Amino acid sequence: MRTESPGPQHEWLDGDAGPVVRPYTLTGGRVRSAVGGFDLVAFVLAEPGADLAAHPELQPEHRRLVELAGRPVPVAELAADLDLAVGVVRVLLGDLLARGVVAVHQPPRTAYLPDNDILKAVVSGLRAL
Amino acid sequence: MDSVRYDGERARIPLALKILIAGGFGAGKTTLVSALSEVRPLQTEEVLTGAGVGTDDLSGVETKSTTTVAMDFGRITINEDLQVYLFGTPGQDRFWFLWDELAFGALGAVVLADTRRLADCFPSIDYFEQRGIPFVVGVNCFDGARRFSLETVRQALDLDPEVPLVLCDARDRQSGKLVLIELVEHVARQRGEPVPAA
Numbered sequence A: 001m002r003t004e005s006p007g008p009q010h011e012w013l014d015g016d017a018g019p020v021v022r023p024y025t026l027t028g029g030r031v032r033s034a035v036g037g038f039d040l041v042a043f044v045l046a047e048p049g050a051d052l053a054a055h056p057e058l059q060p061e062h063r064r065l066v067e068l069a070g071r072p073v074p075v076a077e078l079a080a081d082l083d084l085a086v087g088v089v090r091v092l093l094g095d096l097l098a099r100g101v102v103a104v105h106q107p108p109r110t111a112y113l114p115d116n117d118i119l120k121a122v123v124s125g126l127r128a129l
Numbered sequence B: 001m002d003s004v005r006y007d008g009e010r011a012r013i014p015l016a017l018k019i020l021i022a023g024g025f026g027a028g029k030t031t032l033v034s035a036l037s038e039v040r041p042l043q044t045e046e047v048l049t050g051a052g053v054g055t056d057d058l059s060g061v062e063t064k065s066t067t068t069v070a071m072d073f074g075r076i077t078i079n080e081d082l083q084v085y086l087f088g089t090p091g092q093d094r095f096w097f098l099w100d101e102l103a104f105g106a107l108g109a110v111v112l113a114d115t116r117r118l119a120d121c122f123p124s125i126d127y128f129e130q131r132g133i134p135f136v137v138g139v140n141c142f143d144g145a146r147r148f149s150l151e152t153v154r155q156a157l158d159l160d161p162e163v164p165l166v167l168c169d170a171r172d173r174q175s176g177k178l179v180l181i182e183l184v185e186h187v188a189r190q191r192g193e194p195v196p197a198a
């Protein structure tokens, strides 16, 4: 199994890779948010009192994120809805978090080991599909 | 459920369980995620940059060409407090670093095997075995593929006896759902607490 990090970028540019893009233009070149990585299934929720008018520096994409997060939405779903790369959404969320406009709820550390009641609920929920 | 968290008095934050759908190229990952997801099949993208990951400062990256890799993504709502998220893994070895992120905190994985190209799922099996992530193998029954007995497939894949191996049709929601149930029951068994039949 190959576990080394990916090679020079030209090796990525084949049929499996997506189009060549410049997605980080939106974040001014920042690829890491100031506040660490948000899990793909961390839930984002807009703060009720959030006043976006107080933050004219925010981009339209920031504002869309806040709108979508009117109910708890996971990071991966926000990225899909906005059609933005997850890494870009993470940076934008970091901006929003720093301004107190959203709250981000990371999954509990034990999410991979839910208790038996939860597993039972999942099985019966799946059976009902 | 004691898993439910609250954001102040305002909203209940559901528990999200992550299940990975892995397997070789063309094994049916996208098909399975679409068949199971209650939302239109979504794709999330991750960006690959020339500087690679693990680099915090990529000043100037906005002017470098980057490329994206798409990950299939689907959702199954169990109840208002509990959601299952399915993530299809990118198929290529060079995207392993994305797998690590996807696998972090995952409940388990489904490895799809295509009997015409069994070896294509070896890397996925190795990956989950090495990390101790529970997985089941779904043998996706393509039209016209020779039928092998499950025992033959199990031997060819050199699977541990406790790893469930099931036939499936990735296009069929009911079939896919049975594979997920098999996985959740396997996770429960591994913890020594069998889920009683409902």
Ligand SMILES: Nc1nc2c(ncn2[C@@H]2O[C@H](COP(=O)(O)OP(=O)(O)O)[C@@H](O)[C@H]2O)c(=O)[nH]1
Residues within 6 Å of the ligand: B023, B024, B025, B026, B027, B028, B029, B030, B031, B032, B091, B140, B141, B142, B143, B168, B169, B170, B171
């Ligand atoms: N006959 C048959 N075809 C399938 C099945 N699952 C997937 N396919 C087809 O196989 C092709 C590849 O599937 P896809 O989901 O894109 O594979 P991926 O590369 O693993 O995402 C598609 O044309 C599917 O329609 C199956 O269970 N039976």
Ligand SMILES: [Mg+2]
Residues within 6 Å of the ligand: B029, B030, B031, B072, B088
């Ligand atoms: Mg696919």
